[in-house]
Amino acid sequence: MLLSKNEILIWLKNWIRYPLVLGAVLPTQRFASNIMASEISSKISTVVELGAGTGQITKSILDKKLKHENLFLVEVNKEFSEILKRKFPNANIYNEDAISFLDKFQTRFGKKIDIIVSGIPLVSLDKNTREKICELSVENLSENGKFFQITYFIRCSFPMSIIKKFGLSKRLQGFTPLNIPPAFIWKIYK
Numbered sequence: 152m153l154l155s156k157n158e159i160l161i162w163l164k165n166w167i168r169y170p171l172v173l174g175a176v177l178p179t180q181r182f183a184s185n186i187m188a189s190e191i192s193s194k195i196s197t198v199v200e201l202g203a204g205t206g207q208i209t210k211s212i213l214d215k216k217l218k219h220e221n222l223f224l225v226e227v228n229k230e231f232s233e234i235l236k237r238k239f240p241n242a243n244i245y246n247e248d249a250i251s252f253l254d255k256f257q258t259r260f261g262k263k264i265d266i267i268v269s270g271i272p273l274v275s276l277d278k279n280t281r282e283k284i285c286e287l288s289v290e291n292l293s294e295n296g297k298f299f300q301i302t303y304f305i306r307c308s309f310p311m312s313i314i315k316k317f318g319l320s321k322r323l324q325g326f327t328p329l330n331i332p333p334a335f336i337w338k339i340y341k
């Protein structure tokens with residue numbers, strides 16, 4: 152999906168203001184977005200995208216024919232959430248912090264999540280926040296649930312402590328140099 156000039160300006164303005172929250176100088180580009188969405192299909196019933204930004208990965212997710220109503224987009228930035236609402240009027244969009252969203256997920260929706268796709272820059276968060284987001288994510292995953300995380304370092308940013316605690320596995324799902332910055336996509340699964 153091409154970004155409009157206006158969206159790029161909004162992104163850059165927010166990147167200057169909140170560099171650690173955004174974590175990347177530009178939204179994710181197509182090759183990396185497609186790896187993030189590689190295991191999505193029309194048969195999946197619940198997908199949550201954490202840190203959906205301006206919807207680059209969202210577009211790849213919906214290209215895999217996932218029903219819009221089965222997709223939950225979580226984005227802490229209000230301006231980005233407004234862009235998401237305009238682009239994906241039929242998706243469930245929450246202008247909320249990932250921790251509060253995940254904490255309430257099962258009471259709110261009465262179900263588990265099959266796939267979580269995360270663009271949240273885990274490496275720039277403090278240890279407690281990073282661990283809380285990842286722990287709540289795992290607690291909300293269904294029996295065969297999977298968590299995909301984009302990062303710009305080879306090292307998996309999903310905390311080892313949570314992988315050990317829940318007996319999870321991890322694998323490098325893909326890497327692309329055709330992203331600014333070059334991106335690694337990790338899969339964490341039960």
Ligand SMILES: C[S@@+](CC[C@H](N)C(=O)[O-])C[C@H]1O[C@@H](n2cnc3c(N)ncnc32)[C@H](O)[C@@H]1O
Pocket residue numbers: 172173174175177178179201202203204205206207208225226227228231247248249250270271272
């Ligand atoms: C690297 S950007 C990725 C945006 C988009 N997914 C993409 O790939 O272009 C990270 C996004 O996560 C959002 N974010 C960071 N911390 C968050 C949190 N705790 N809860 C929800 N969103 C968060 C930021 O506002 C930003 O939009």
